[in-house]
Amino acid sequence: MHGYAGRILYVDLDTGxxxxxxxxxxxxxxxxxxxxxxxxxxxxxxxxxxDPFSPENPLVLALGPISGTMFPTGGxxxxxxxxSPETFAIGEAVAHGTFGAEMKRAGYxxxxxxxxxxxxxxxxIDDDSVQLLDASHxxxxxxxxxxxxxxxxxxxxxxxxxxxxxxxxxxxxxxCIINEKTRAAGRTGLGAVMGSxxxxxxxxxxxxxxxxxxxxxxxxxxxxxxxxxxGPATQKYRTLGTPENVLVHNALYCMPTRNYNxxxxxxxxxxxxxxxxxxxxxKILGCSSCAMRCEHEVVVPxxxxxxxxxxxxxxxxxxxxxxxxxxxxxQIVKGMELANYYGxxxxxxxxxxxxxxxxxxxxxxxxxxxxxxxxxFGNSEALLKLLELMGKREGIGDVLxxxxxxxxxxxxxxxEKLAQHIKGLEVTGYDLRxxxxxxxxxAVSFRGADHNRHGAYAFDVKGKVDRLKAEKGRGKMxxxxxxxxxxxxxxxxxxxxxxxxxxxxxxxxxxxxLVTGFDINAEELxxxxxxxxxxxxxxxxxxGLGRKDDTLPWKVMNMPIPDEGPVKGAVVxxxxxxxxxxxxxxxxxxxxxxxxxxxxxxxxxxDNLSSIVEGKQEA
Amino acid sequence: xxxxxxxxxxxxxxxxCVGCQICEYACSWTKEKAxxxxxxxxxxxxxxxxxxxxxxxxxxxxxxxxxxCPRDALMQSEETGTVMLDADKCNxxxxxxxxxxxxxxxxxxxxxxxxxxxxxxxxxxxQCIKWxxxxxxxxxxxxxxxxxxxxxxxxxLFQEAKK
Numbered sequence: 179m180h181g182y183a184g185r186i187l188y189v190d191l192d193t194g195x196x197x198x199x200x201x202x203x204x205x206x207x208x209x210x211x212x213x214x215x216x217x218x219x220x221x222x223x224x225x226x227x228x229d230p231f232s233p234e235n236p237l238v239l240a241l242g243p244i245s246g247t248m249f250p251t252g253g254x255x256x257x258x259x260x261x262s263p264e265t266f267a268i269g270e271a272v273a274h275g276t277f278g279a280e281m282k283r284a285g286y287x288x289x290x291x292x293x294x295x296x297x298x299x300x301x302x303i304d305d306d307s308v309q310l311l312d313a314s315h316x317x318x319x320x321x322x323x324x325x326x327x328x329x330x331x332x333x334x335x336x337x338x339x340x341x342x343x344x345x346x347x348x349x350x351x352x353x354c355i356i357n358e359k360t361r362a363a364g365r366t367g368l369g370a371v372m373g374s375x376x377x378x379x380x381x382x383x384x385x386x387x388x389x390x391x392x393x394x395x396x397x398x399x400x401x402x403x404x405x406x407x408x409g410p411a412t413q414k415y416r417t418l419g420t421p422e423n424v425l426v427h428n429a430l431y432c433m434p435t436r437n438y439n440x441x442x443x444x445x446x447x448x449x450x451x452x453x454x455x456x457x458x459x460x461k462i463l464g465c466s467s468c469a470m471r472c473e474h475e476v477v478v479p480x481x482x483x484x485x486x487x488x489x490x491x492x493x494x495x496x497x498x499x500x501x502x503x504x505x506x507x508x509q510i511v512k513g514m515e516l517a518n519y520y521g522x523x524x525x526x527x528x529x530x531x532x533x534x535x536x537x538x539x540x541x542x543x544x545x546x547x548x549x550x551x552x553x554x555f556g557n558s559e560a561l562l563k564l565l566e567l568m569g570k571r572e573g574i575g576d577v578l579x580x581x582x583x584x585x586x587x588x589x590x591x592x593x594e595k596l597a598q599h600i601k602g603l604e605v606t607g608y609d610l611r612x613x614x615x616x617x618x619x620x621a622v623s624f625r626g627a628d629h630n631r632h633g634a635y636a637f638d639v640k641g642k643v644d645r646l647k648a649e650k651g652r653g654k655m656x657x658x659x660x661x662x663x664x665x666x667x668x669x670x671x672x673x674x675x676x677x678x679x680x681x682x683x684x685x686x687x688x689x690x691x692l693v694t695g696f697d698i699n700a701e702e703l704x705x706x707x708x709x710x711x712x713x714x715x716x717x718x719x720x721x722g723l724g725r726k727d728d729t730l731p732w733k734v735m736n737m738p739i740p741d742e743g744p745v746k747g748a749v750v751x752x753x754x755x756x757x758x759x760x761x762x763x764x765x766x767x768x769x770x771x772x773x774x775x776x777x778x779x780x781x782x783x784x785d786n787l788s789s790i791v792e793g794k795q796e797a
Numbered sequence: 798x799x800x801x802x803x804x805x806x807x808x809x810x811x812x813x814c815v816g817c818q819i820c821e822y823a824c825s826w827t828k829e830k831a832x833x834x835x836x837x838x839x840x841x842x843x844x845x846x847x848x849x850x851x852x853x854x855x856x857x858x859x860x861x862x863x864x865x866c867p868r869d870a871l872m873q874s875e876e877t878g879t880v881m882l883d884a885d886k887c888n889x890x891x892x893x894x895x896x897x898x899x900x901x902x903x904x905x906x907x908x909x910x911x912x913x914x915x916x917x918x919x920x921x922x923x924q925c926i927k928w929x930x931x932x933x934x935x936x937x938x939x940x941x942x943x944x945x946x947x948x949x950x951x952x953x954l955f956q957e958a959k960k
Contacts, residue, residue, distance in 0.1 A: 248822040385906050387831035461847045464817035469930040471815045475846045
């Protein structure tokens with residue numbers, strides 16, 4: 179077999195027993211790998227209604243067929259899948275770096291972790307040897323410290339480690355899983371699922387060869403993409419990086435500011451990508467096999483946080499900056515470092531801090547509730563204290579670590595209206611009131627509020643559509659982007675490299691075929707993208723979600739943009755949302771309740787799963 | 798003796814190296830038609846996010862790896878400085894590995910004999926240099942390294958003098 183290792187590793191943490199099974203080739207062809215294969219395997223290995231923190235919620239770690247090869251950006255990714263403790267729907271998160279390549283060389287396409295260890299342990303995979311080792315000495319450590327300690331334990335400095343921090347140990351619902359200090363499988367709280375299994379880390383060493391099926395043609399394609407990666411398609415990521423978005427979004431009044439109270443940040447110039455690059459960026463790194471390199475490594479140059487070092491991207495800068503009304507990069511960088519230290523999704527952590535500040539300014543949370551913190555918007559020291567409390571789950575941090583939805587329910591007093599999330603997952607840096615294609619993409623995203631399931635904001639931000647209008651046709655646009663993004667996260671190539679595929683799916687199919695030896699055309703690959711979105715939808719339906727959950731945060735639908743400017747007054751009404759949802763479901767061949775029809779499942783070769791939609795077709 | 802301008806080796810510029818490991822893949826592909834860092838003659842070190850550098854054989858004068866081999870399996874070419882292995886004599890004992898200050902000679906995971914950079918003599922040019930997307934790798938001699946250092950030092954001096 180080429181591309182695929184051909185093996186799945188099952189680990190039962192209750193008994194410590196492990197076994198391998200052959201990869202089901204039909205699954206590989208239908209669901210590719212990464213999040214697609216991961217979700218399909220999760221469905222097979224779980225029961226309806228499973229609690230996210232139950233030992234019966236499997237944590238699936240899946241690779242794509244490209245992992246381990248030299249293909250630029252394609253060689254290095256890995257994906258985690260489990261039921262999310264934030265959304266109670268399917269959760270998934272992808273990370274890059276070097277971990278995925280190492281795991282492929284160890285000979286596994288996926289690892290399925292079930293049960294719960296009695297004592298804290300870490301998993302040590304050394305090719306065919308799989309051991310559960312004591313992790314009691316690692317408890318409380320950051321993911322980065324854990325990685326260093328395990329390398330010392332094993333005595334090999336080239337092994338790869340994915341680990342949780344204190345947040346994951348303490349079952350914070352926004353906990354992530356971090357490899358190589360700065361690369362996070364960030365969203366949907368899967369670090370807490372790992373923590374609930376008493377699993378501190380997964381360490382791997384692989385020594386096998388990776389050989390693509392059609393190696394000469396493959397190397398020609400690698401060479402071609404090396405050239406493309408030096409060209410215009412990746413320029414943004416190679417230069418200013420995603421923080422370039424700060425000034426772009428601000429100029430368009432689509433940068434949610436102060437917990438969605440504004441759509442424009444008057445101090446954006448102080449925290450722009452331009453300033454970050456001029457004063458903070460010390461090095462731009464590349465992941466394994468990447469010919470583009472994007473990882474902007476920043477260091478605080480002076481002041482009390484001098485020497486603080488972390489990776490920085492737009493979303494996290496936005497969440498800890500404008501979303502909290504904060505205009506000081508020193509503290510934003512420090513906040514990002516704290517999120518990595520405790521192992522928290524930095525987007526969610528920043529959004530929750532902004533929420534807490536909004537609660538404070540509205541008298542819903544008092545200084546006493548906050549343990550003495552005066553959490554006004556713009557108070558950067560308050561942000562750092564809130565992050566620390568969240569990471570340690572101390573004081574108000576214990577409530578906030580539950581994620582913004584559950585925290586708001588616990589706080590009450592109308593806090594729910596200030597909690598900006600979809601399906602329980604905190605929003606990201608796009609003001610959905612004035613980006614209506616994006617609003618649809620966010621509403622229907624199976625993992626909750628997120629830009630990375632569809633990238634539909636591009637139509638709005640680039641002016642390809644009237645961004646203030648909700649109209650028919652947006653459904654198909656979102657649907658096509660979703661299918662595309664599902665393929666990207668299942669092959670596991672990097673989204674930042676998407677522009678280098680000049681012929682889109684045609685070239686993705688070519689890459690897939692050269693690596694695996696399969697013969698799949700672009701249309702069939704697109705069908706896999708549709709299938710992957712459908713499996714996610716089926717899982718969510720099985721877990722009780724439906725049209726009612728494809729909705730938008732309270733402020734997006736009830737608080738028009740107040741700022742003087744091009745989009746003043748913009749809001750998404752229920753009528754607009756309904757129109758968009760109807761259009762989207764129709765383009766997907768789903769019922770108006772968002773249920774895939776049996777005919778659609780048959781068309782996708784998924785009729786064996788039709789029991790999930792049984793009796794729901796007419797609802 | 799190898800002439801000073803003949804003894805060329807691959808050197809990485811730590812300011813440019815981003816730790817992407819493409820050189821490792823290019824090497825193992827060229828030498829073994831497989832992607833496998835353990836089969837690469839050049840290896841990347843990431844000390845932390847800011848400190849990345851690829852390391853390979855520097856073709857020392859009087860190389861300690863050659864001196865350390867008790868079985869005379871290693872010798873250095875008098876024309877090019879390449880460290881050459883007689884695979885029949887090598888038993889993988891690893892004394893050469895201990896002797897090398899750069900970790901540039903390594904044990905092959907399958908053949909269990911050592912391997913070391915030969916500047917891709919069969920390809921005409923080192924493939925790691927060809928593939929490095931950051932142009933961080935160059936083929937240099939000790940003399941050229943010294944020249945470059947001198948020139949940049951003097952340039953800097955004159956720039957500062959202008960201020």
